[in-house]
Amino acid sequence: MKLAAKDISISLGNEQIIHDICLEVKAGEFVGLIGPNGSGKSTLLKSIYRVLKPVAGRIFLDGDDLYQLAPRESARRMAVVRQESSVEFDFTVLEMVLMGRSPHKGMFQMDTPEDMHIGKEALARVGMTDYSERSFFSLSGGEKKRVLIARALAQQAELLVLDEPTNHLDVRYQLQVMDLVKQLGIPVLSALHDLNLAAMYCDRLYVLKAGRIVASGCPDEILTADLIREVYEVETDVSIHPVTGKKHIYFFSSFGVT
Ligand SMILES: Nc1ncnc2c1ncn2[C@@H]1O[C@H](COP(=O)(O)OP(=O)(O)OP(=O)(O)O)[C@@H](O)[C@H]1O
Secondary structure, eight states: OEEEEEEEEEETTEEEEEEEEEEOOOOTEEEEEEOTTSSHHHHHHHHTTTTTTEEEEEETTTEEEEESSSSHHHHHHHEEEOSOOOSOOOHHHHHHHHHHGGSSTTTTOOOOHHHHHHHHHHHHHOOOOGTTTGGGGGGGHHHHHHHHHHHHHTTTTTTTEESEEEEEEOOHHHHHHHHHHHHOOOEEEEEEEOOOHHHHHHHEEEEEEEEEEEEOOOOOHHHOOHHHHHOOOEEEEEEEEEOOOOEEEOOTTTTSSO
8 A cells, every 4th residue: 555645735714734745655664744733734634534625636555546435445444543433422442443344334223243353353453452342431541542542553544644643641551552553564654752762663754844854764864853843942952862873852841950
């Protein structure tokens, strides 16, 4: 599976939020989308998961124009974990995860034993088995996030789109989710705030500023103190971590507290 977005522009109200963005995620790649608050990461992702149609440009999934595909077909190919989940009714955790199976089934078709197996396995992978019968509404923010990731896993899609998947997670589950996603072996496009996680896990990054891509490439090449200053207006010390061999970013407080 390959995702290619070509010359995407998106407007909201009278304002152009995304300007002529080209982006590609190749088979097996973990691609990160980084940039400050309001730079347009979620807006761009929304156009990729078909919530916001671009005013210009086209998006291709394995050469097929995304907006020409039936919604069920794009749901079979692409799983999404959004930043906020809009769940209207209270479902159990297992029911939430089983919703991930719906693109594979006919209307009103019951869950098969195979669906149940896939759903339970997905819950086990995010460490949420013991919560199967709990109400989704009763979960903490981090627990909800893990369930939504399990739902995306249960969907068994060929491409995963994530909007800040580690938001709300404690450090153990941040690493667990990133490991899990990395191991899937399917292409992943993920908005990320944590630059150290981006450096550790991403094969390539796109850096957004004010709706434009200002840098792209592998983290080792593009994550520099100059780039971070230009994009985030923060001073950093960027080094190579002696154990991981990956870029490690230390942030300096602007109040002189180091
Ligand atoms: N409905 C809307 N009308 C006008 N502007 C909007 C609308 N929705 C979002 N915006 C603006 O679009 C810009 C990009 O927002 P977006 O949520 O894509 O940024 P982001 O990079 O995901 O930010 P964050 O890191 O804070 O989640 C912001 O300036 C936001 O205020």
